[in-house]
Amino acid sequence: MQVTLLHNKSAGSENHAAAELEASFRQAGHEVLDTVSTHEELPASLRTRPPELIVIAGGDGTVSRAACALAGSAVPLAVIPLGTANNTALTLGARGDAHELAHGWSSGHLVPFDLATLGVAEPLTWFSEAVGWGVFPSVIARARQMSEPGEPVRTLERDRALFHAVIEAARPRSYELRVDGVSITGEFLAVEIMNIPLLGPRLAFSPNSDPSDGLLELVLAGTSERAALLELALSGQLATGARLRTFSGRHITVRTRDAVFHRDGSLVEHVPESAEFAVAVRPASVRYLVQSERRVP
Numbered sequence: 001m002q003v004t005l006l007h008n009k010s011a012g013s014e015n016h017a018a019a020e021l022e023a024s025f026r027q028a029g030h031e032v033l034d035t036v037s038t039h040e041e042l043p044a045s046l047r048t049r050p051p052e053l054i055v056i057a058g059g060d061g062t063v064s065r066a067a068c069a070l071a072g073s074a075v076p077l078a079v080i081p082l083g084t085a086n087n088t089a090l091t092l093g094a095r096g097d098a099h100e101l102a103h104g105w106s107s108g109h110l111v112p113f114d115l116a117t118l119g120v121a122e123p124l125t126w127f128s129e130a131v132g133w134g135v136f137p138s139v140i141a142r143a144r145q146m147s148e149p150g151e152p153v154r155t156l157e158r159d160r161a162l163f164h165a166v167i168e169a170a171r172p173r174s175y176e177l178r179v180d181g182v183s184i185t186g187e188f189l190a191v192e193i194m195n196i197p198l199l200g201p202r203l204a205f206s207p208n209s210d211p212s213d214g215l216l217e218l219v220l221a222g223t224s225e226r227a228a229l230l231e232l233a234l235s236g237q238l239a240t241g242a243r244l245r246t247f248s249g250r251h252i253t254v255r256t257r258d259a260v261f262h263r264d265g266s267l268v269e270h271v272p273e274s275a276e277f278a279v280a281v282r283p284a285s286v287r288y289l290v291q292s293e294r295r296v297p
Helices: 014-027 039-048 060-069 087-092 098-107 135-144 152-169 223-235
Strands: 002-006 031-036 053-058 077-081 109-119 125-127 130-134 173-179 182-188 190-194 216-221 245-249 251-256 260-263 266-269 275-290
Touching: 002 014, 002 039, 014 031, 014 053, 014 098, 031 039, 039 060, 053 060, 060 077, 060 087, 060 109, 060 125, 077 087, 077 098, 130 135, 130 173, 135 152, 135 190, 135 260, 135 266, 152 223, 173 216, 173 245, 182 216, 182 245, 190 251, 216 223
Parallel strands: 002 031, 002 053, 053 077, 077 275
Antiparallel strands: 109 125, 109 275, 130 190, 130 260, 173 182, 173 251, 190 216, 216 245, 251 275, 260 266
């Protein structure tokens, strides 16, 4: 199989890591046509040397940005998980190292993967995993002010502890929402629109989300769900019997006075005192090559 690799080669010893990835692919019988460092370089590379597969080696941010940049592409994608949480990779069942995953591509199968668009008084932007308001943007903001622990496990533990601390102190805010035309209003600690089951530091925030079903999940947590969120922060899973209010739909709008929100793992600030966000699912925007049944641990 002819592949193009997206891998950040610019930092420290990453050049050596990219060479190791390429060697693993060749040992599995694949031909590496090109290796690029950013998703912005992909279009030119694909025009010059069209591959049969685009391999994204990185964490959730790299995977999400690449998938959004490639929306509508006929070339399938595969993931080599190199990040901290690897939420999309886990959702797809991409487990193992580059050598193991590359050997499975020839016998793998393609699955469609939905993306979504977000609009608010500006051109549409795309996202792959989730967009949300409330506690999780606060977690991202606090994590940015701290140094990285270095080890992925320690980073996950730190971010879950931050999530726990933010939830304990959080106060609900008012939101006006619509899901496929049905109105929902209330005060919530967290408002998340989910495309995959996992959020942030590998939290199963929306366990039933399926990125291949043409739907998004609006997940709401108010003060009555604070205990469930605290348990989620501790274990990564909701306690047995605990549920967050969840609504499935294709078009979701959110009216809020929140000053910040997150789109995938990025923190976004906006100026309007009150804004209405329009979110729409884009079914089967990309396809991923997977080796096994998708199963979130």
